[in-house]
Each structure stands twice: as structure tokens, then as C-alpha cells.
Amino acid sequence: MSGSLENPINVTELSETSVSLVFTGTLPSGERAPNSKHCDDWTDNDGDNFGWVGASTESDSNWTHAVHTNCDVGADLIGFEQP
Numbered sequence: 001m002s003g004s005l006e007n008p009i010n011v012t013e014l015s016e017t018s019v020s021l022v023f024t025g026t027l028p029s030g031e032r033a034p035n036s037k038h039c040d041d042w043t044d045n046d047g048d049n050f051g052w053v054g055a056s057t058e059s060d061s062n063w064t065h066a067v068h069t070n071c072d073v074g075a076d077l078i079g080f081e082q083p
Contacts, residue, residue: 021075028061032063047072
């Protein structure tokens with residue numbers, strides 16, 4: 001996936017609407033964002049580590065790459081699997 005979406009990814013695995021920051025660790029191109037530990041590959045919620053977040057309400061490039069923030073913020077995690 002890359003670029004813009006037709007619709008925001010704002011529904012959780014429990015079929016609930018989510019309005020939140022989401023940890024993605026990716027650029028809008030779908031590549032891993034450089035110069036970030038990605039919260040130690042999403043295992044660390046320490047405020048001294050950083051990761052890239054997007055916004056679940058966005059469908060432009062901000063859905064995946066909006067803010068580089070501390071890992072201790074409350075954010076969801078979006079993961080994708082390529083076949």
C-alpha cells in the first residue's frame with residue numbers, strides 16, 4: 001500500500017470506530033521509515049524512544065506518516081501482511 005486511501009482505516013478488530021493515533025513505522029510509499037527505532041519494533045513504551053504515527057481519521061499520506069512521537073503516547077498499531 002502506498003499513497004492515499006479511498007477511506008480511512010478507522011475500524012478496529014472489534015468492529016468499533018477508532019479515532020486515534022496509530023503506530024505504523026512506514027512512509028507513505030509503504031517503506032520502513034528511516035532514522036527511527038520504531039519503539040524497539042513495538043516492544044517498548046518508554047518515553048525516550050520514538051516511532052512514526054499516522055491518524056486513523058486520515059486518508060491522505062497522514063494516515064501512515066503524520067508525526068514522529070514518543071513511544072509512551074497512547075496509539076493503536078496497524079499491521080499489514082503481504083501475501
